[in-house]
Structure formats: structure tokens, C-alpha cells
Amino acid sequence: MSDTPLIQLVDVTKTYHLESGDFMALRGVSLDIMENDFVAIMGPSGSGKSTIMNQLGILDVPTSGKLSIDGRDVSTMTPLERTHLRRDTIGYIFQKFYLIPLLSAYENVEYPLILKNKTRDTTGRTAAMLEAVGIDKEMSEHRPNQLSGGQQQRVAIARALVNDPKILLCDEPTGNLDKKTGFQIMDILCNLHRKGKTVILVTHDPKVAEYALRTIRLDDGRIAEES
């Protein structure tokens, strides 16, 4: 394992230009996340949790400062290069699952593979991923709206994992689930961490944060506490 951080934020700021005036969502955040780390990001609403997740997911770029992911400075990359880095290195798990409604569970998981290989999956990887998260063949033929919240989140995890990304970004992954299902999902994430994935999760729930190796508390766009 390399000593170079997998993710490195150096004095990152993010400013939004609003009609009411400029709003600084991140104020000089510096953070190193090593490979196979398990980081929980917590903080009150408006503290900058979503903004930092958007930065880590390369959905947005910093206003100033430097963000490196897997050794590459994202601010110097073209939009297409950022899209490819996101597709190949990051698996995104959302609170609202965000499965593609027109595709079946199987096709949702197969989708990132198609994006990467430009062809349908003939290797059986999609089916294996679904099986690994506890979705059987019959269930995999259902559309997202025919699945329960827990099942949808399992499909979303399988989708996030199918391209074998180094980083798993989880935005409130248990936020829309009951307690029992939430714990099952967290068990899956812990298992993935044990298998070498770098897991970063945003949560309001201290019990969920306890699964992480370390917790970063954000407040008013700054890192207030790291434990």
C-alpha cells in the first residue's frame, strides 16, 4: 500500500455566487484520506457535508485549493477526464438510492460496466455483484419501483461496486432505511472495507459513524474536529 494519500485536499474552498451574495461552503479544508481508510463525515445542516462529498465525487471542482484523487489533480482535468475518473475510481451510494427508473435492477448494476466497456456484460460480473449483496435472479429483473428501500440500496451498492472502484462514497446510505436494514447495509460496507475498499460516508447518525475508523466533524465549512 502506498504512502501517498488516495485523496488529498489542500486548503480547498468552495464559494457559490448567489443573488443574495457569495456563500462560502468550504473554507480552507485540508484532508488526507489513505487507501483502505473508513472515514465518516458528520456535521449539522449547512456545515458543508454535501459540498465536500460533491468535491470528493468530482461532481464539482474547488474554487481554490487543490484536490487530488488517485494522484491526479482534478482542477487540471478536462470534464471528460473527470467523468472517466468518476466512472472508474468512485462508486457513489446515495441516500435516495438514485437507481435509473427505466432499467431493471440487473440493468442498473450492468450500466456502469457498459459505460466503461461500451458493451453488454457477458462475464457474469453483474449477476455476481447482485448475488453478493443478496439480490436473487428473479428480484434482479424487477424495476426499482418494484423493490423495497433495502433492496434498492443493495442494488445501488452493487452498481457502485461493479466497476471495482477504489473509493466508495456513501451519502447517508442508511438515511431512508429502517434500523434493521440500515445495519445490514452497514455490515455490507464494513465487509467491503475489510476487502480493501476506501469508504467515505456522510451521516447524521452517530451509531453509523461508529463503524468508521475515524470521524471528521464539519462546521461552517471548516473541519471542526477529527477523531
Add this chain to the structure above:
Amino acid sequence: MIGDIFFQLSVRSVKLNFTRSILASIGIVIGVVAISTMGMLGTNMALQVEDQLSESANTIAITADAIRMGPPGTGSSSSSSSSGITKAQLAKIRSAVGENGTVIPLYSTSTQFTRGTIQGRGTIYGMNPADVNEFLTLGNGTNIAGINEALVGMTLAESMGIDIGDRIKISSASEGPPTNNTASASRATVTVVGIIDPRGTTADSVSTDNGIVVSKEWYTAQYGGKDQYTQVNVLVTDVDQIPEIEEEINSAVNTDKKKQSLRISDASSQLETISDTLSTLTLFCLAIGGISLVVAAVSIFNVMMMSVNERVQEIGILLSIGTEKGEVRRMFLYEAFILGILGAGLGGLMSIVIGYSVVDAMIGTTEYFFMPASISYVPLGMLIGMVVCVLSGLYPAWRASSMDPIDALRGD
């Protein structure tokens, strides 16, 4: 394309909003039908006229008409020095034409006919009976065999009630140029042996419909002017050779560069003018059809914008998990293309049915309907319909691909 995941997404999106998609496609159906039908109507009209004219398209008409064809200022335009095409000129024409066609010399003048008490007026043509079958079509009866026999045009026959075997008195007073009143009274009567089928409008100005055809011997005996032909028609074997043959004849007979003695003309210029007019008319009709496609384009654009707006969050998901902007654009262009296929397919089928009925009703014949020039308007209309659909989808597709994934995920 069928196996493309983005095509699958587009197909499912269209299926999900099937009624809306079909309604939007109806605009394209109407547009395709309008363009195809208008195009086919215009082309069928043109084909019919061209067909009628092409019956005399192989004819070069040479007249001793004294109208000057040279550049202005080279002489008087009303000189009438020539009284007909001479034997020498005819020989030159025959030599210039050679094996490339048949040369038919004609005498003609306007005169009065009498059958019993019924009188009529028309043109009398004198020609070699051997040329009759080359030049005219007999509807009834036989060709001229004897000196006092004649053929009568269908229109004249109907208007004067002439039938085969009838005798017609022909006035010796001619209104034409050859006037040599040496004819005897006995030769002023002819017996009708055949009725000539209508020639209609022809480019060589020979209208036998309201006329009588007699042998050249009878004509010159009646009106004089032997070997001074009013007109010479050349029926060419290959219409593509007309310009060369005309040039040959011109250089053979019009040796005086300053003064053209014989006028040479053919159907091509007349055909060209009519074809141009009909093409303009067809284009105008197509433009009217095109207006309906503009309306259809607005409808497709509207449906595509609705689709983009309804799928904002889905676009956000696609972009956030690594879909390229170009792939999102492709997905929406596929959707527009599917709407185009639906509209153009249905429009193409309806075009054949409606176009056939319209052409039958307006022109009275569907003889030309399945000719490539006519039926090709169906695929053309379909192609235009599909292109219009895809063009209408360009902006919505661009808009979808330009969305900020974070805003789109929020559903903004």
C-alpha cells in the same frame, strides 16, 4: 444501435409516454403525407405532360418561314423571300440526316371543305402516302392508294359527320402560299378512305385533327407549288442526337450566315419550358407540405423538452455515475429518432394510399404513380420527416447533456 443501452432507455421512455409520443408523431405523419402527396401530384402531372409531348419529341420541324433567327440588327425580320423548301434544300436535309432519321416533306395550306351541304374549314396536307404510316396513326380505314383518296382528321370528321367512303369537295382557293390555279374541277373532289387518330398538341405545328391529308401529287395538281414544300419533318431515331442533327441541317441549308433561310425547331425547348413550370409548381406544393412539417417540428420539440424536464433527476443520476455528456445527448437524439421512425413509417404508408387517391382524383390516371420519379417522394418525405424529428431533438438533447449533475440530482 438496438443493443445500445441508451437506445433501450429511449425506447422505454417512448413506451412510458406512448400516447404523448404518438400524438407528437401525428404531426410528422401529416407532414410526410403532405410532402409525399404534393410531390407525387406534381411529378405525375409533369410525367403526363412530358409523355404527351414526347410523342413528337423525336421530331425536328424545318419550315421556310422567313422569321429571322440570327442576332438582332443583321437584317429585316419580315422578309419573305422564300416561298417554300426547295428540292435542292430537301436533298441537303436528307443528306444531313442520313441514317439518323426519316425525312418527311409536307405541303400544307388552309382551305374550305364541303360535304354535301355541310361546310368546314381546316388545313389540307399533301404528303407522300408512303410516309403516312411513319408520321400518323390511322384509327379507321386504309392509307391513300389512289390519286383522289384522302384521310380526314378525327375532329374534322366528327364536326362534319364525315365517314369512310364519303366524298368531300375541296376549294381550290388556298390561303397558303402556293397558288397556281391549274386544277381542274374534277380533281377538287376526294374520297375519304381513312380517319386519322388525334395527334393533340404537337411541337411541329402539324395539326391533322382538323385537317385532311391527300397525296402530294393531288395537292400540287390542285394548288401548284411542286417541289416547294411548306415544311419538312425529320423523325430522328435517337432523341439525344437532335442537337447534332439540327446543327448538321443548319450548316447544310443555312449557308448564308447573315440571312437564315430555313427555320429549324424541335419539341425540346417547349418541353423544357413546361417542365420548368411544373417543377416550380411542384416545389411550391412541396413548400406548402413543408409548412406542416414545421408545425410538426414544434410539436416534437415540445415533447422532447417535456421528456427532458421530466427526467431531470434521471439525467443527474446518469451524469453522476460516469455517463458522458455525449452519451446523454445520444439518448435524447435516439428518442427524437424513434418519434421520427414512428411518424415517418406511418406517414410513408399513408402517403401511398392517400397519394394514390389524390393523383387518381386530380389527374385521372395512376399510370405514372409507381414510376421511380413519382414514388420516390415517399422515401424522400419519410427521410425529411426523420431529419426534422432529429433536428427538433437537438436542442433538448443539448440541454439535457449540459445540466449540472448536482442540480439535476436535486431535481432542479
